[in-house]
Amino acid sequence: MNTIKRFFTDRDSLASLLVTVFAGLFSLLAGIVLIFIVSKNPIQSTRNFLLAPFLRSYNFYYLLIVMVPITFTGLALCIIYQLRYMSMIVDASFYTGAVVATAIGTQLNLPPGIHPAVAMLAAGAVGGLIGLLPAILRIKWRANELVSSLMLNYVFYFFGSFIILYFLRDRSQTILSSVPFKESFRLPRLVENTQLHAGFIIAAVFVVLVSLFLFRTRWGYEIRLTGANQKFAYYAGLPVTSIILYAHFISGFLGGVGGAVEMAGLYRAFIWQMNPSYAWDGVIVAMLARKNPRFVPISALFFAYLRVGADFMSRRGDVAFEFITLLQGLIILILASDRIVNYFKERRLKRQVLSRTGASEGGSR
Amino acid sequence: MIDFIAGVLTSANYWFIVLRSTAPILLVTLGAVITEQAGIKNMALEGSMLWAALTGVIASAATGNAWIGLAAGIGASVLVALVLGFFALKLDANAVLCGVALNLVATGGTVFVLFSLTGDKGISSSLPSKVLPSLTIPLVKDIPWIGKVVSGQNIIVYISALAVVVIDLVLRRFTIGRRIRATGENIEAARAAGIDPIRIKFLALIVSGILAGFAGCFLSMGYTSNFTSGIAAGRGYVANAAQVVAGGTAVGSIFAAMLFGLMDAMATFLQNVGMPPELIQALPYAVTILGFVVVTFIRDRREAERKRRLFSGNGSGGSGTGISHARTPRSKAQGLTHGM
Amino acid sequence: MNYLIRTEKLSKIYPNGTFANKSIDFQVAEGEIHGLVGENGAGKTTLMKMLYGEEQPSAGRILIDEKPVTIASEFEAIKAGIGMVHQHFMLVPSLSAAENLVLGKEPKRTRSRTFDMQEAVRITEELSARYNLPVYARARVADLSVSMRQKLEILKALYRGARILILDEPTAVLTPQETEELFAELKALRQRGKTIIFISHKLKEIFNLCDRVTVMRDGRLIATHQVADVDIHQISNEMVGREVQFEISRPPLQAKSPALVVRDISFVDDFGIAKLKHVSFTLRHNEILGVVGVDGNGQTELVEILTGTEKPLSGSVMANGKEITGRSPGFIRRCGVAHIAEDRITVGTALPATISQNLLADRYWRAQFCAPTGFLKMPAMAAEADRLVKDYDIRCNSPNQPVASLSGGNMQKVVVAREFTAEASILVIAQPTRGVDIGAIEYIHARIMDMRSAGKAILLVSSDLQEVMALSDSLIVMHEGEIVAYFPDASAVTDKELGLYMLGIRRQSDDELRKVLHEHD
Structure with missing residues (x-):
């Protein structure tokens, strides 16, 4: 509560909030303009886009389901961004996490409850180890972690599909699919006759855990200080290298768990024909949340809303689902533009300073 | 297996494919080199290539002329670079983040446009697009083995070789090259000398856009004859890594790009002997990272060695002149410190 | 009297709210060496940056030869005949002295239009001889001594046709003997009709070199004098607003182990x-x-x-x-071992972090602030931050505001508070x-x-x-x-x-x- 109060009284945060809301609204508006350009039935498409979650109860639950994976990737990227790093490796962590969970979900026999938990831990561990790679490349060989992580994403994507194809594939299916999961692996449903699964709760728990971790423990403190100024952190005696490493591990861990939750909650088998790349949605979620995990649920809700709207509209009309990535890019561009944020801050500051000192001005010579 | 690889390595066919695979990556690597030298990271090369590939196909299909397609593709690619410049240089946005955003826009946007035009999300085969011609070089084509490798390539492959020469000249012989280096190395100094760093960076971005435009059009109008979704396949990112391996020089780019080209071409052959295609596809990316690590490792070792030598040769006594004994390593100033 | 360059009611407010220049009327006559003195943070550098187009005035105007001008960039300043030698040299280390000298205005081969290195070296050597400012034209700047880099900077400005030379604390990096050499060179330049603005906070140098002197304090122009008409005490009073005292009480102590x-x-x-x-x-x-x-x-x-x-x-x-x-x-x-770093902006503090975080960065892990479970004791941390803010007289609204919002002096107090209480x-x-x-x-x-x-x-x-x-x-x-x-x-x-x-x-x-x-x- 205190944070929220401070958030609204602190003018810098308020300026950031304004820009964030502006980015969201602007992207919605741009989306509508785009619909009017390409759609033969723009009114109907716009309605489907904006009101999807309220038109069908299915869509509403779908909205909540979509929030789950992007909450995980959003949290993962919050940690990376708190550190002021740019690694996108959470994409590989998420995908490989799903593959690891598939292996455990299809090959092991464990009691219900334990089974998905073991899968999540294993997927998290593997995801965390993968998360370390770009950090190690950066520390040891000064490789830009964004570039290396994007290439590693390709490597792990191909490697993951190799594992599914050669070791876990259900050969009776014509399309690419793993053998079905054991019943004990699946997460319980929260609401009868919907797909809303317990992963939603797990995601909520992780929001709380990551917030506590980042703002209440010494490790989170270290991550934030290192992100504020890495040279300073080193000078002040913080073990910067290990901070960078465990931050990346935790980020990858969250990605891996996210992949496992998605498998155990939503599917009967691994059926991804291509990488769903929830990490890119995570970028938006983390940026809209201003890298603060406490705001991740809000921004995840907003982005899930866009996603569900775009999905519903594309299935009912002539606008391709991919138009969501256009909006995504637009949001990042706006949020990344310091000058837009500073515009709000500077104008206010100038006014203040001038009014404060202007009166005493004049007879200085 | 060894026999097989030896057979592949000596076949003219393999080297023909190597050159073909190297050309697009070489072009974007040059683009990454020139922007990096100017002190701005062009992460949007991937997006530039995607838009170029699609625009080329659409324009060539609409006009029935491959050259107009190429021009339009380059135009689209440069536009992406300019948008990046606008956000990064005019609105002070983080250039890397903007590049990522533009790639995202390109990944979805190209599919979105393709779908809106053709109703197909995967491939542009319903569009009657053209391909850029291949050239047979007289005389050279008759040289045994070499003729088979060098002659008969697509025109863009020759353009990529030409681009190396041009970029090398620009960076090393022309005043603009010095201004680009000055901007990248000490932006304050450039500004104080009356150079407009923003203009220099825009210029570098435009050049990189043109290069990525050639590369993108080659992918959809030469290397293959269609646009497919995600056709750039991370080459724009690979270029940013290869740029470091290249050591910030145009000539170095050949080796860096070749590394990727060799693997890419090998993949086609390995598939024939039953290597899982998924692993083969992962190979070029893994090898690029590996190449980066090896090159950086060697450079670091050399640097440490050089310092030790300098010290033992220079350890005692000052000098009365205005110049110190030690020479500045050229590599230090050239992109080495930037990382990839 | 006509001035070569003057400003009218020039003001500058930085985006962070610092009011660096307040309604400055600054006048420089042709052919003089004009000293500009003031303590650190008095606004000298800001004023010069506006003259050199690096910063834009928030209000007021600049006149050259009594004609109002807008100097929107360094490029325009150069065109207007203004050259500047910065405190931190504006040179590209990997390029040679000659290449640096001609940067932005390079000689080209007539036919190929490529860069003409021989000509660049010739220009450098000729200028160097004409103004008696020796530099090694072919040596890389990274290999040059500091005083030679400074000469190169002066030559750079002259090559671009500067009539007015601004030198921002040029002696800070020089030995006393190099300083004397520089002064002789500057006087020779005055002989050749150049106008020089010499920024310093060392009064002795002003009296050795300058014709007139302008004093700034706290963003204001206090006064301009003929150097011959004033003495060092008056200037020093105007600079600080009171007598300077470096009196330090020093109880005798015997150094120990x-x-x-x-x-x-x-x-x-x-x-x-x-x-x-x-x-x-x-x-x-x-x-x-x-x-x-x-x-x-x-x-x-x-x-x-x-x-x-x-x-x-x-x-x-x-x-x-x-x-x-x-x-x-x-x-x-x-x-x-505690350490006050020389660069408090990039090393000594984390600007975006709060005052409290900066104060506790070296001790948050102690049992006093951190439970064995890893959870932080927030009340204890807040109390410690409050105590240090009070003890070390750090002027702020709250320990939770970012260090970036503090003035230089208060920022340094944050560093001092942390390091002097570091056990x-x-x-x-x-x-x-x-x-x-x-x-x-x-x-x-x-x-x-x-x-x-x-x-x-x-x-x-x-x-x-x-x-x-x-x-x-x-x-x-x-x-x-x-x-x-x-x-x-x-x-x-x-x-x-x-x-x-x-x-x-x-x-x-x-x-x-x-x-x-x-x-x-």
Whole structure:
């Protein structure tokens, strides 16, 4: 509560909030303009886009389901961004996490409850180890972690599909699919006759855990200080290298768990024909949340809303689902533009300073 | 297996494919080199290539002329670079983040446009697009083995070789090259000398856009004859890594790009002997990272060695002149410190 | 009277809210050397940046030859005949002196339009001879000495046709002897009709060199005088608004046991230049050991090695009997060494982090603030931050505001508060008052003396010679990475004498230098 109060009284945060809301609204508006350009039935498409979650109860639950994976990737990227790093490796962590969970979900026999938990831990561990790679490349060989992580994403994507194809594939299916999961692996449903699964709760728990971790423990403190100024952190005696490493591990861990939750909650088998790349949605979620995990649920809700709207509209009309990535890019561009944020801050500051000192001005010579 | 690889390595066919695979990556690597030298990271090369590939196909299909397609593709690619410049240089946005955003826009946007035009999300085969011609070089084509490798390539492959020469000249012989280096190395100094760093960076971005435009059009109008979704396949990112391996020089780019080209071409052959295609596809990316690590490792070792030598040769006594004994390593100033 | 360049009611407000220039009417006549003096932060540099197009005025205008001009960029300043020699040189290290000189206005071969290196070298050598400012045209800038880089900067401005030369604290990096050389060169330039604006906060230099002088204080122009009509006391009063006092109360103390033992430290920088050559000394408790030297003679590297941010090539450092050579800053801090970094903006503080975070960065992990489970004790942390803010008189609204919102002086107080309460017995202090207002300087000096009385061992590095001489018990002088002199009693040496050692003209005998080891005390 205190944070929220401070958030609204602190003018810098308020300026950031304004820009964030502006980015969201602007992207919605741009989306509508785009619909009017390409759609033969723009009114109907716009309605489907904006009101999807309220038109069908299915869509509403779908909205909540979509929030789950992007909450995980959003949290993962919050940690990376708190550190002021740019690694996108959470994409590989998420995908490989799903593959690891598939292996455990299809090959092991464990009691219900334990089974998905073991899968999540294993997927998290593997995801965390993968998360370390770009950090190690950066520390040891000064490789830009964004570039290396994007290439590693390709490597792990191909490697993951190799594992599914050669070791876990259900050969009776014509399309690419793993053998079905054991019943004990699946997460319980929260609401009868919907797909809303317990992963939603797990995601909520992780929001709380990551917030506590980042703002209440010494490790989170270290991550934030290192992100504020890495040279300073080193000078002040913080073990910067290990901070960078465990931050990346935790980020990858969250990605891996996210992949496992998605498998155990939503599917009967691994059926991804291509990488769903929830990490890119995570970028938006983390940026809209201003890298603060406490705001991740809000921004995840907003982005899930866009996603569900775009999905519903594309299935009912002539606008391709991919138009969501256009909006995504637009949001990042706006949020990344310091000058837009500073515009709000500077104008206010100038006014203040001038009014404060202007009166005493004049007879200085 | 060894026999097989030896057979592949000596076949003219393999080297023909190597050159073909190297050309697009070489072009974007040059683009990454020139922007990096100017002190701005062009992460949007991937997006530039995607838009170029699609625009080329659409324009060539609409006009029935491959050259107009190429021009339009380059135009689209440069536009992406300019948008990046606008956000990064005019609105002070983080250039890397903007590049990522533009790639995202390109990944979805190209599919979105393709779908809106053709109703197909995967491939542009319903569009009657053209391909850029291949050239047979007289005389050279008759040289045994070499003729088979060098002659008969697509025109863009020759353009990529030409681009190396041009970029090398620009960076090393022309005043603009010095201004680009000055901007990248000490932006304050450039500004104080009356150079407009923003203009220099825009210029570098435009050049990189043109290069990525050639590369993108080659992918959809030469290397293959269609646009497919995600056709750039991370080459724009690979270029940013290869740029470091290249050591910030145009000539170095050949080796860096070749590394990727060799693997890419090998993949086609390995598939024939039953290597899982998924692993083969992962190979070029893994090898690029590996190449980066090896090159950086060697450079670091050399640097440490050089310092030790300098010290033992220079350890005692000052000098009365205005110049110190030690020479500045050229590599230090050239992109080495930037990382990839 | 007509002025070559003047400003009318020029004001500047920075985006962070700093009101750096307030309605300035500044006038410079043709062919004069015009001194511009003021304390750090008085607004001199801001005024010059507006004249050179690096900053845009928030209000007011600039006139050249009585015609109003807008100087939107450095490029336009150059076109208007203004040249500037910055405090930090604007040179590209990997290019040669000649290439740097012609950068932005390069000679080209007539036919190929490519860069003409021979011509660039010829131009450089010719200009260098004409204005008697010697530089090595073909040498890389990275290999040039500081004073030669400065000459190159002046030549750069002249090559671009500068009528007005602005020099921003050019003597800060020079030895006394190099300074004299520079002054002779500047006077020669005046003879040739150039107008020079000379920024400094060293009054003696103004009286040696300038025709007129303008005093700034706190963003305002206080007065302009003919140098012949005023004396040093009047100017100094106008600069600070009161008498300057570097009076420091110094209770006599006997230096005690060795705290920091440095033996045979060597270091080579990235450019392969030996920055430290076999440096050895011993720092004792109850002692302030001052390190004197022209900037760039190894002091920075020495401090970095002692505090762990840089690793030495060879040698050893012992702190309180523990080996700390090449260890991490964290380890060294735990051995009882605190450190005020010379660059508080990029190293000494984390600007976006809060005051509280900056104050507790070296101790958040102690049991007092952190439970064994890893959870932080937020109330204890808040209490500690409040206490330090109060004890060290840090002027702020709340300890939770970002350090970036503080003034330079208060920012430095944050650093001082943290380091002086760090449970350390050894303090390594670098540039404690650089860019800090007078009030804060006095405060920090007093605190340093408190630390001395409390028995700490203090190594003090500062480029402000007066400061080091006033605070230190004993002094070492560094030149080109070596200790060239040791004075056990700082009060027994004059600044002139120190200058000879700083320049490397004089050097003590090995026997004299060995005293700094205190091996037979």
